[in-house]
Amino acid sequence: MSESAPATTELTSQYSTQVAGDLERNLKEQERLSGEIEALQGQLDALRRDHTVLLNIQQVLGTQATAVTPTTAPTAAVPAPRKKAAASDGRPGTRKSTAPAGKQGGKQTGKKAAPKASTTRSGPTLVDLVRDHLAGQKEPRSAAEVATALGGQHPERTIKTTVVRTTLEGLVARNQAQRTKQGSSVFYTTPDAGEGAAASEDSSRQSD
Template sequence: MSVEPGSTLLKDQYAAQVGADLETNAKEQERIRGEIHTLNGRLVTLEGDHALLTTMQATLTGAQAAARIGAAAGPKASSKGKPAARVSRPRSSQRTKQDVPPTAATTPASPATTSPKRRASVEAPLRELVLALFTHQDPRSVADVQAELGAAHPQRTRPSAQLVRNTLEALVAKSHLSRSRVEGAVRYTALPAAPAGAPVQPTPSAGNAEAGA
């Protein structure tokens, strides 16, 4: 039984089409895998930023609440005429903490007994790590600081550029850093330690610096 040339040609065309479709499918899978990997990395970065920002917000909120409580307690304390009378307690209940022998629950763990995993979980605040990079007077941009943080602390989640910029601006507000424009880009430089009692010179805001440039 002979095979017609037309049928052979049609099979070759189908085989070529199937091969091209397979190659396109493989390339599409590789592209999607790359996008998933990139999105996963972005998600990890955003989760780390969220945790750090939540901690900063809780710290600032707690400081404001403590200041309000202190301001409200001041007038009340000054309006009291006499201190409250002491209430005598039975002698059996007057034991102090010194009378109680230390136990495993009350004795603090020494550094030698603390697990390395627990010590590694305690991370320094981002502002301290950023300030530690400014050991000399070379100006740095946000991208420079972000890259140096990743190189110096590879075990930490790399912070986003916006989070690094916010941290740098907070250090400028506290007169730890100064801000300037160099070749059209905003750069930050460490300020020398001010003498004791010297007035702190305010640093212009980001909007004023850009307007002046």
């Protein structure tokens, strides 16, 4: 009986040591998998944000393409009243036909004058505001930071972060801005500012 008790105690200690080691390896494996899952989730979130930005750019480009076509419509419709007026000169009811033609001409001239008035009253576009703001910054800025700054400078305008992000991506596509990623965050800067920052880093390294 006395010999079996130490043997049982030794086996118990061995099992306890083995179980403790298995638990430690299990926890390390959980931490490793959790880190990989977080990294993959960050990549997935970044891809989803890029997808949303690309969709917004596609929509903006589509609206700009459709906005150009109506400008040609009034010019094509202008000769129509002239033909009707010329054809009605030889008919007895010329007075009745000329009056609607005058009204139509007045409406068309009013429609043409409306865009001119709107262009003179409108201020700088959002693209100009975003580009000028980036040019005045020495460090990269996110779309939310740019939208907040412009909203404070121009409280009369409704500036949304999604629209600012779309505008920034448009500037990147035209090589008027640079896009950098820090983790899952996206920052923007002007090409000149990016080159100046790189040059300063190179000079600091050479001096060291």
